[in-house]
Amino acid sequence: MSEFQQKCSIIGRDRLAPDVFRLTLQAPKIAAEAQPGQFVMVRVIDGLDPLLRRPFSIHRSCADGSISLLFKVLGKGTAMLARRCVGDELDLVGPLGNGFDFSDERPVCLIGGGMGIAPLLFLAEQLHSTGRATEKDHILLGARTKDELTPLADEFSALGYTVQLATDDGSIGRKGFIPDLLGFVLPTVEQVYTCGPHLMMENVVRQCQQAEVHCQVSLETHMACGIGACLGCTVNGKRGLVRVCQQGPVFNADHLEWSLV
Amino acid sequence: MSEFQQKCSIIGRDRLAPDVFRLTLQAPKIAAEAQPGQFVMVRVIDGLDPLLRRPFSIHRSCADGSISLLFKVLGKGTAMLARRCVGDELDLVGPLGNGFDFSDERPVCLIGGGMGIAPLLFLAEQLHSTGRATEKDHILLGARTKDELTPLADEFSALGYTVQLATDDGSIGRKGFIPDLLGFVLPTVEQVYTCGPHLMMENVVRQCQQAEVHCQVSLETHMACGIGACLGCTVNGKRGLVRVCQQGPVFNADHLEWSLV
Amino acid sequence: MKEEAVLLEKNPEKKVEAREAVPCIMPDLRVQIGSLALRNPVMTASGTFGYAREFENLVNLDRLGGIIVKGISLHPKPGNPPPRIVETACGMLNAIGLENVGVDRFITGKMPYLRKLTTPVVVNILGDSVEEYSEIARKLDGAEGIAALEINISCPNVKKGGVAFGTVPEMAAKVTEAVRRSTTLPLIVKLSPNVTDIVVMARAVEDAGADAVSLINTLIGMSIDPITRRPRLANVIGGLSGPAIKPVALRMVWQVAQAVSLPVIGIGGITTAADALEFLLAGASAVQVGTANFYDPSAAESIVQGLTSYLQEQGEDCLVDIIGTLKTGTD
Amino acid sequence: MKEEAVLLEKNPEKKVEAREAVPCIMPDLRVQIGSLALRNPVMTASGTFGYAREFENLVNLDRLGGIIVKGISLHPKPGNPPPRIVETACGMLNAIGLENVGVDRFITGKMPYLRKLTTPVVVNILGDSVEEYSEIARKLDGAEGIAALEINISCPNVKKGGVAFGTVPEMAAKVTEAVRRSTTLPLIVKLSPNVTDIVVMARAVEDAGADAVSLINTLIGMSIDPITRRPRLANVIGGLSGPAIKPVALRMVWQVAQAVSLPVIGIGGITTAADALEFLLAGASAVQVGTANFYDPSAAESIVQGLTSYLQEQGEDCLVDIIGTLKTGTD
């Protein structure tokens, strides 16, 4: 695996919800290498404020050399990114990180909350296109409201997956917490992949550990370099500190000191 | 006179030359007060880099509440400004500074070099609309090449002025230095207004002083506040330091210690 | 400010919770700096707000907590030759060289306007010798309408005096004592960050009779134009201010607030209410807005507004209750 | 980088002139740091370039002037608990806490890769005591493929040792002397900016036998989250780096370069060739690129390219000829 620094033209920009955007970028080198669960570091602006790149999961990678990012406006970096237009160039470094291990163990359950859904679409597409998807696979997606969820849910469904939804306000799917749906699903799957808010993942991991189902989690921490050099992104693993950017962002949940992550 | 801090929508954006832009902004409060020779301080971006506002002459002020700025991309502030689109909002403070004194003394000669032409169009329009323009007035404009000059020259001509041009490359008008044209004009005018590169203004001032013709110059210095508070923009006047932002930017040339400006 | 809005939105659950719990009363922003009572903790920093009048069309001066005017010396000072300012990454360097009208013309020319404001006016003073400091203080002691003095012992631009007073504890103490004897006005001593141990400086002026310390003044910096191979400031070196220095300022304020019992006034790169809150939580009883006045004249007023919103969202009635409430333990 | 292009375009006449005058030869970028010869003055700063391999896909490592690896201690160090980094205005704070694999595993695990590069490798070392510094130096003295040692006496993150060594001249001298006796490798001593007088520190290590000084390490800073009312770093305080600190770094480099006869290596916020040139003109014989490696992995290589263009445009054949050529007079 190899990573690149590349100036990438924005070739598509969609606003999925008032504060959720999807950018599609012409990034041939990155797209050619990208694996589900990997991410890119994006320079959101030419100036020096904000100074650091922002990490975003690769949400999609296409044979035409494009990749997509799905993001929510949270702070000033994402606000500036949301203002970039089609035709603009963004400086990217990637693909970075290890990505999901999806070599064996089926059926699977993908559990995404909020922007944690981003890498799961890429994973679902890859499972599908490599013939690894099964009819017993499950997709559980949660978000605050309907508009954050519908276009994404449709894309998973279009691949043939069974998709279950939950929203905080009940505007689509079940009203409430996505892990609440897991109880019914867990006995039927061999492997869980999850990405989303900390509380959600913590709950998912606990349920998986009780049910003795393998669980891979994709973590978020603050990152300066994204390539293992700054030692800024460490979290507590069972055997000492691990760098999320390089040894992760995907971890076997059992290898993490979950209470201290 | 009073100044305002106002968020102003960009309602027009023209590219006059590869690196010369004209922005038109909806700025009703500023437009209502603006006088030729005054300027605005523009925040080119929401972030903190670049930190300081950039000063630009008011190039035009219309009864519909809009003002125009004419600028050349020189550094990172102007580069970012050039990338702003119609519909974006810019934070402006203005109108600032004293402006030209055009109460009496005619005929006049306006001498602009490069972006120094910006405030002179506003002045020419004001002279015209207040009935102060005469047939003996002269407009001398200089720039590097033709494309920087033609649209502007046409706008002066449209007001009925006699316009003479000079370009560094001779692509329009005389090849060479704009003050070279002044010798023929000086004996026929009572008042000179000039804005442009330092060398040009120095030359103009010298000729005016020899011919005993009044000359008002509009100066550029680095500014932090634009309202007289930081004391950062001072230059040497005959009677001590003067603040360009507040006591200028327009000065009676005789009041400046020209060699030290 | 945008950033502020974002900050307060980051924890939407918390926000809603707080909103429900709190009745819609206006929080009390008043703070006390020794005997000096301020309606809110947001002042404007010396040298960045002129003599206040420059901002009268842009800022509602009567909404500010305090106004600190440009540093005043015994005699008028012409300042340094231009260029005097240069922009740097998220900051600026200045080498104004303390240009000012001198104490007499300040009292006759500037005070009449300032006296009409309802906002306390603090006069920043500087001298080339201990005696000069005393003499200015005596002159201002007699003038009407001055709420406090801020002693600038830290300006890096003047070769004589300036640097030494601000970096040697004994010298700082001497100036403070001398000024203390020359006036009954509340005394704020403004510290320089260009020292190995800011706490030692703060303790020295505390012992010498200061009523409060304010920090930080500018860090000494430099900028060069590679094309001309010349310094970008005629004075070669200058004082660095703006958001770039905020982390250093905040660290020093936190260290000093823990070490002295005097009220501490935080200064350095403050642009938004979130910035001001960092200093208040670290232990500052008030803050000063400096360079931000240049790039956002509405900054100080917006901060007052932002502090109000923050207190409402956090369910706090009084601003003083949050001062120094930074949690550094593992609780 | 964009900014660089802009800088060089600012004086278009000059550019053309220079172009016409100069035959199209490649300027000589070589510099000498004591006995250490570098193909160009652009190194990467300790802690910001890992053990170089992290950048192998992004940077042509053989085009760099030198590589300074992450600080190495006698025994492996786990570092501080997370969060360890936070972004600030044009800068970042880090409190990594000197996490590293320890000198033995460095030699066995990291040196084999580094030895294969044609670029000189400098090892940054740190200890909790004078003895530890000596012992690491002895171990590295025996290892093959190390071009020089850089002594980190300035890291603000470790409570024991770090701060005191870097702020007390006698302590700095002691460490320098001890390491000097333990190795024949060229010795660079890296200075902390958190001092009242950086020149005193530089002179102390010069007298103690250093072959060069590098500066600056990070400024001590802090950041607070107003919503949680907690420090943003688990360690509370951390080191400020990036473009924000460049003016301070440049000022200190200029002061030190005038005061000592050792070669000086400039560090602090360097992102573009224009930044590097400021330090070289101020008297630095080489520079280190730090935080910029994070936000622009191509920075160091671009700077090498930019220096070449600058010399061509200015009609200079050798980079060494421009070192310290800052004009501060009125000539």
Ligand SMILES: Cc1cc2nc3c(=O)[nH]c(=O)nc-3n(C[C@H](O)[C@H](O)[C@H](O)COP(=O)(O)OP(=O)(O)OC[C@H]3O[C@@H](n4cnc5c(N)ncnc54)[C@H](O)[C@@H]3O)c2cc1C
């Ligand atoms: C491996 C990885 C993949 C990610 N994938 C996505 C994605 O696909 N879509 C998406 O919307 N978000 C994703 N995030 C989170 C995203 O990076 C942050 O939302 C973003 O950096 C916030 O930047 P900001 O400037 O808007 O926020 P600010 O709060 O202004 O940022 C301040 C600093 O905090 C960091 N930061 C803030 N929030 C986070 C966070 N949750 N995780 C990491 N750093 C943070 C920023 O990078 C920056 O350094 C991912 C994070 C990581 C580590």
Ligand SMILES: Cc1cc2nc3c(=O)[nH]c(=O)nc-3n(C[C@H](O)[C@H](O)[C@H](O)COP(=O)(O)OP(=O)(O)OC[C@H]3O[C@@H](n4cnc5c(N)ncnc54)[C@H](O)[C@@H]3O)c2cc1C
């Ligand atoms: C009163 C006044 C009116 C002006 N009117 C116009 C105008 O109508 N059109 C136009 O194109 N330009 C005008 N300028 C010049 C314009 O402000 C600068 O070109 C612009 O600030 C450059 O910013 P930058 O970020 O692109 O350049 P940078 O070089 O990156 O700027 C760095 C710093 O230098 C300052 N600076 C750089 N060049 C100048 C300059 N020539 N004058 C003042 N400060 C400068 C910037 O404001 C900034 O603080 C005017 C300047 C002044 C003082």
Ligand SMILES: Cc1cc2nc3c(=O)[nH]c(=O)nc-3n(C[C@H](O)[C@H](O)[C@H](O)COP(=O)(O)O)c2cc1C
């Ligand atoms: C242009 C300028 C002039 C200043 N003049 C003074 C002064 O006269 N006296 C003083 O004590 N501080 C002076 N300062 C320092 C500021 O009051 C303040 O301490 C410093 O700028 C840091 O705050 P900031 O980052 O918010 O600007 C000046 C700062 C600037 C930028």
Ligand SMILES: Cc1cc2nc3c(=O)[nH]c(=O)nc-3n(C[C@H](O)[C@H](O)[C@H](O)COP(=O)(O)O)c2cc1C
């Ligand atoms: C994440 C990080 C880790 C660092 N680790 C070290 C270190 O181990 N040893 C050292 O001497 N300096 C260390 N530094 C300091 C840098 O080498 C450099 O002196 C400083 O960051 C200033 O340069 P910059 O502004 O270009 O980053 C570290 C800096 C950062 C940002």
Ligand code: FES
């Ligand atoms: S982000 Fe730098 S090591 Fe992980």
Ligand code: FES
């Ligand atoms: S720009 Fe601040 S006084 Fe003129």
